[in-house]
Amino acid sequence: MLDFPSALLTKKQFLLSELQTHGLRLLDAAAGAASRRGGAGPTDHKAVTVLGTTIMVPVHTRGAANSPYVAAPPDTRGMSVLRSGEEVMCEISFPPQPRFYGLSTADGIEYWKIAQLHSLDTLATTVLQTCIRYGNSATKCQFCAIGESLKGGRTIAKKTPEQLAEVAAAAQKFDGVRNVVMTTGTPATDDRGAAVLTDCAAAIKAATGLPIQAQCEPPSDFSWFSQMRRAGVDTLGMHLEAWDEDVRTRIMPGKAEVPRAFYLEAFAAAVEVFGRGQVSTYLLAGLGDTIEDLHDAARTLIPLGVYPFIVPFVPVGGTPLADHRPPSADFMRAVLAPVGEWLSAAGMTSDTVKAGCAKCAACSTLSTFEKPKQSACAA
Numbered sequence: 611m612l613d614f615p616s617a618l619l620t621k622k623q624f625l626l627s628e629l630q631t632h633g634l635r636l637l638d639a640a641a642g643a644a645s646r647r648g649g650a651g652p653t654d655h656k657a658v659t660v661l662g663t664t665i666m667v668p669v670h671t672r673g674a675a676n677s678p679y680v681a682a683p684p685d686t687r688g689m690s691v692l693r694s695g696e697e698v699m700c701e702i703s704f705p706p707q708p709r710f711y712g713l714s715t716a717d718g719i720e721y722w723k724i725a726q727l728h729s730l731d732t733l734a735t736t737v738l739q740t741c742i743r744y745g746n747s748a749t750k751c752q753f754c755a756i757g758e759s760l761k762g763g764r765t766i767a768k769k770t771p772e773q774l775a776e777v778a779a780a781a782q783k784f785d786g787v788r789n790v791v792m793t794t795g796t797p798a799t800d801d802r803g804a805a806v807l808t809d810c811a812a813a814i815k816a817a818t819g820l821p822i823q824a825q826c827e828p829p830s831d832f833s834w835f836s837q838m839r840r841a842g843v844d845t846l847g848m849h850l851e852a853w854d855e856d857v858r859t860r861i862m863p864g865k866a867e868v869p870r871a872f873y874l875e876a877f878a879a880a881v882e883v884f885g886r887g888q889v890s891t892y893l894l895a896g897l898g899d900t901i902e903d904l905h906d907a908a909r910t911l912i913p914l915g916v917y918p919f920i921v922p923f924v925p926v927g928g929t930p931l932a933d934h935r936p937p938s939a940d941f942m943r944a945v946l947a948p949v950g951e952w953l954s955a956a957g958m959t960s961d962t963v964k965a966g967c968a969k970c971a972a973c974s975t976l977s978t979f980e981k982p983k984q985s986a987c988a989a
């Protein structure tokens with residue numbers, strides 16, 4: 611029988627945050643077969659449905675190998691998660707392998723190398739699998755593995771608009787995909803990837819009509835926001851990754867050359883185009899920002915109309931931070947509980963976001979702390 615430490619936490623909030631920070635050991639090797647290793651986005655993770663919510667849970671990390679939480683092989687009741695190998699916490703399930711993964715383009719590229727299913731119904735792709743900052747230790751983001759899946763032959767360097775439109779249409783038809791996330795490595799151009807994202811969004815929107823999120827660094831010319839919007843981008847992500855400038859410089863020496871103040875200018879311009887709550891940023895908790903830093907971020911961003919998607923950092927093999935400890939579940943709950951309330955009070959909850967990571971919500975338990983009907987203002 612599950613016990614959880616605080617009457618202020620629901621069973622779901624407790625268990626999801628435990629799994630997302632500790633990870634999950636898979637006793638049944640076949641259960642891990644469909645999970646991703648290396649690359650951009652949630653890597654070394656697996657989508658797991660727990661108490662009706664699907665989240666990304668680390669399964670291939672060193673931390674997960676020592677997690678007190680274990681996925682027991684299926685029995686007649688299905689799969690369970692056990693704590694310390696004994697106590698049954700609840701039943702869990704893994705989303706099935708998408709049907710579109712079995713298809714290829716006319717020139718023989720498997721669809722799964724062009725885009726991947728994230729969580730239950732989000733199609734995700736990295737349009738440019740290369741980045742100006744990646745090859746140089748003086749500039750690369752310490753957590754990033756964007757080049758690893760390319761080296762491993764698990765993706766292609768550049769996805770064309772036509773390829774993405776073809777895969778998105780198949781994923782919509784065969785697997786019920788309901789929104790699309792496009793991220794990109796940063797090219798050596800002032801648009802920071804906005805141009806390729808614009809072209810790809812137009813093709814995907816024409817083929818599927820699906821809601822689309824684009825993710826890139828702030829372009830030098832903010833008129834790209836209108837161009838992306840006209841092409842069919844519904845929401846925009848510009849990812850700070852960390853809030854404190856010293857943490858940014860230490861973890862992302864290249865990307866931190868773009869100061870936080872410029873991101874704030876870009877956020878304000880983007881909210882004018884996409885609307886409140888339809889612009890977001892990723893903040894990786896556990897890289898050095900304190901609870902107060904992350905609350906300061908949320909208090910700054912939410913009034914601007916920007917959704918602070920705060921996720922627990924997960925170390926990825928093959929990166930300089932492979933041995934960095936992820937944040938504790940207590941740290942994440944202390945960060946996320948107030949932010950969930952502030953988002954609720956501002957009317958900017960995950961369910962109001964049209965597309966993207968804040969919509970998918972699988973890399974953080976933040977949405978479980980949101981209360982869409984609450985009206986008090988705390989931000």
Ligand code: SF4
Pocket residue numbers: 651652666728729732734791966967968970971972973974
């Ligand atoms: S939150 Fe974003 S990165 Fe995480 S699984 Fe969903 S779409 Fe992928």
